[in-house]
Amino acid sequence: KQEVTQIPAALSVPEGENLVLNCSFTDSAIYNLQWFRQDPGKGLTSLLLIQSSQREQTSGRLNASLDKSSGRSTLYIAASQPGDSATYLCAVMDDYKLSFGAGTTVTVRA
Amino acid sequence: DAGVIQSPRHEVTEMGQEVTLRCKPISGHDYLFWYRQTMMRGLELLIYFNNNVPIDDSGMPEDRFSAKMPNASFSTLKIQPSEPRDSAVYFCASSYGRSNQPQHFGDGTRLSIL
Numbered sequence: 001k002q003e004v005t006q007i008p009a010a011l012s013v014p015e016g017e018n019l020v021l022n023c024s025f026t027d028s029a030i031y032n033l034q035w036f037r038q039d040p041g042k043g044l045t046s047l048l049l050i051q052s053s054q055r056e057q058t059s060g061r062l063n064a065s066l067d068k069s070s071g072r073s074t075l076y077i078a079a080s081q082p083g084d085s086a087t088y089l090c091a092v093m094d095d096y097k098l099s100f101g102a103g104t105t106v107t108v109r110a
Numbered sequence: 111d112a113g114v115i116q117s118p119r120h121e122v123t124e125m126g127q128e129v130t131l132r133c134k135p136i137s138g139h140d141y142l143f144w145y146r147q148t149m150m151r152g153l154e155l156l157i158y159f160n161n162n163v164p165i166d167d168s169g170m171p172e173d174r175f176s177a178k179m180p181n182a183s184f185s186t187l188k189i190q191p192s193e194p195r196d197s198a199v200y201f202c203a204s205s206y207g208r209s210n211q212p213q214h215f216g217d218g219t220r221l222s223i224l
Contacts, residue, residue, distance in 0.1 A: 031209040043114070043201055043215035051210065089153070096208050097166065098143075100153040 002027045002094055006101035014109050019077040021104045023090030028068045031093040035064050035075050038087045038103065047088075048075070080108045112136070114216035116202050122222045128190040131219045133202030134183055141208055144177055144187050145201040147218070153201075159185065160208070192223045 003026040013019060023033070032051050036044040048057045050066045050073070057064050061078040077084055087103040115134040123129055135142050144156040157167040162179045170177070174193070179185040189196055199220050203213040 034212055036215075041217075043217045044203075044213075046212035046214065049210075049212045091153075093209055097155050097158070098213065099155075102152050 002030075002092060002099040004090060004092055004099050004101040006088075006090055006104050008104060009102065010105045010107075012107040012109060013080055015080060015082060017080055017108075019075075019080050019084070019106060019108075021075040021077075021088050021090075021106070023073040023075070023101055025071045025073075025092045025099075027094060028071050029094055030068065031096065033064075033066050033073050034091045034093070034098070035062075035073075036089045036091065038089060044089065080106075082108045082110045084108050114202055114204050114214055116200075116216035116219050118219060119217065120220045120222075122224065123192060124224050125193055126191045127223075128188065129192045129196075129221060129223075131187040131200050131202075131221070133185045133187070133216060135185070135202070135204030136214055137183065139204035139206050139214070140182075141205045141213075142179060142185050143203040143205075143213060144185070145203065145215075147199045147201060148197075156187070194223045197221055197223050 005024045007022050034049045035047045038044050048064045050057045063076045066073045085108050087105045089103040090101045091098040117132045143158040145153050147153045156169045157177045159179045177187045199218045201218045203215045205211050205213045
C-alpha cells in the first residue's frame with residue numbers, strides 16, 4: 001500500500017521568502033505525482049502534475065521536482081506572498097488511484 | 111466553464127437517516143471520483159467511475175455506502191443508515207483521462223451526523 005508523507009506539517013515564513021515543501025512516497029512504481037492547494041472550506045486546486053517520465057514541472061513561481069528512484073518530490077514556491085497561505089497536498093497515482101499525503105499548512109506573514 | 115458542482119454544501123442530520131450527496135462533473139470528463147476527508151485519515155478515495163461505470167469501489171467503507179452514476183453529468187453517493195463516524199467532508203472530482211490529466215475537485219459537502 002502506497003504511503004505518502006509530507007514534512008513539515010506546518011510552516012510559517014515572512015513574505016518574500018522562498019518556500020520548500022517536501023513529499024516522500026514508498027512505492028516508486030507511480031504514473032504521476034500531483035501537487036494540490038487547499039484553501040479552508042474549499043476543494044483542492046491542482047497546481048502541478050509531473051508524469052513519471054519527467055523530472056520537473058514549472059508554472060509561474062511554482063516549480064516541482066520528482067525523483068522517482070528515491071521516492072521524493074519537492075515543491076518550490078518563489079518569493080512567497082500572503083495569498084500563498086494554504087494547505088499544500090502531494091498525491092501520487094499508482095494503480096490508477098491517487099494516494100494523498102496529509103499536507104503542509106503554510107502561513108506567509110505580511 | 112463551470113467546475114465540479116456538489117450539493118448540498120453542508121448537511122446535518124441525525125444518526126440512522128439516509129443521506130444523499132450529489133455531484134455534477136465537468137462536461138466532457140470521463141472519470142469521476144468520490145473522496146472522503148477527515149482529520150484522522152486525511153483524503154481517501156471511496157470509488158471511481160469511468161464512462162458512468164464503477165471501476166473500483168474498494169475504498170467504500172461499508173455496505174451502508176453506495177454510489178451511482180446514471181449518466182455522464184450526474185452522480186450520487188448515498189449513506190443508509192448514517193452513523194456519527196460518517197461525519198466528514200466528501201469531495202467529488204472529475205478528470206479527462208486517468209493518468210495524464212489533473213483531477214478537478216468540487217468544493218465538497220461537509221456532513222455532520224448527530
